[in-house]
Amino acid sequence: MGQHISNDDVSALDFVSEEYLRKLQLDRLQKIVKHTYDNVELFRTRMQERNLTPADIRTLKDIAKLPFTVKTDLRDTYPFGLFAVPLSEIVRFHASSGTTGKPIVVSYTQEDLNVWMEVLKRGFSGCGLTRDDIIQVSYGYGLFTGGLGAHYGAEALGAAVIPTGGGNTKRQIMLMRDFGATAICCTPSYFNFMIEQAEADGIDMHKLPLRAGIFGAEPWSDEMRKRIEAASGIKAYNIYGLSEIIGPGVAIECEHQSGMHIFEDHFYPEIIDPDTCEVLPEGEVGELVLTTLSKYAMPMIRYRTRDLTRIISEKCPCGRTIRRIDRISSRSDDMFIIRGVNVFPSQIETALLSVEGTTANYNIVLYTENGLDNIEVNVEINPALFSDKISEMEKLHSKLTRAIENVIGLRVRLNIVAPNSIQRSEGKAKRVTDNRIKA
């Protein structure tokens, strides 16, 4: 204890002693549990069913006694049922569109927004960005948390923001060049599209001042990172977050780019077995469960993210004491089972991008034929390689089929498709279409 952090140097919070951090977490946990118990009926009822009161939280380990919160809780209480403050204290809404029906709604007090800005400021600093940077925000603005989240975070850092939002890619590239953007925030799939557009416009990204990309909102592989860095000359950092917890900025990589530091003083992480809901020992892969320790408009207690990762407890060379989580390779609900084999789309991406000549433009279609489920993978290759020479295409075709088979253990139907035939994404890419006939 005894460490004092001033407002000007919030990044110091990344380096506090473990003792200080755990004490801070417990203090915040006790307060937020009481606040939620007092103000959110659903949470109070669940606590009462378990014969629990906020006073039962005496140590951090006691968190395991608390009930989980799941996405359907947000849907079932749409729109404001999980709010824990009067509407007069709320200054912002965001919403995330579900695949079906009503969106989920989240809200913030001014203090909550301050926390959000703080974590992003700390995160951007960790990627080496400063007030001297010019940051282009190409995440969508609006109900999606990406645009406004990154925007206010970058302003809190003191950087200059170019708020382009998503879309109008040709113009984005022009502004990036003309304004001399040094960093960009968008989805990795959208940045891939920008690289292609720049090439088509005769702009060499390596020659631009752009040096960092803060990419997230969708799963992406290390292979994808290598491709992006080689094609553009920037450093590509991974940022993670979700609307229910706060938006972007729950965790982010530092300059070492090996795992994302989670802002544990605000978001308490646990990893559980998604089937048994047991808390797993540190280091094991499972479902990330998050508790917001300092968000008051809509606190989330033990929120099941469905995202699969592990906590990396080894010290990072950067010296930050807040722990890291591994790249989120998949969501538990992204997984599909084909003839008994569990397959994640990210495995297919890794296999495809490990073969030279492929592009990051691919999609996956699940279909049923003669009563059996199958996977079709469509991928574009480098236009220069797309040739009439049947023998060369066949060679590449079998190389790709083998690469996928080696990773997932199944033979897929692979199609090398014409350049530009796969739809480009300006936000989260939709990689998988499920056309299976349900039995």
Ligand code: DLL
């Ligand atoms: O995607 C917030 C965000 C905006 C994060 C910009 C990062 C950058 P949602 O729309 O609620 O919020 O989607 C959250 O996206 O549960 C993950 O499944 C996925 N996701 C987000 N970041 C990553 C990432 C925003 N870096 C859901 N890697 C999460 C893998 C990610 N998946």
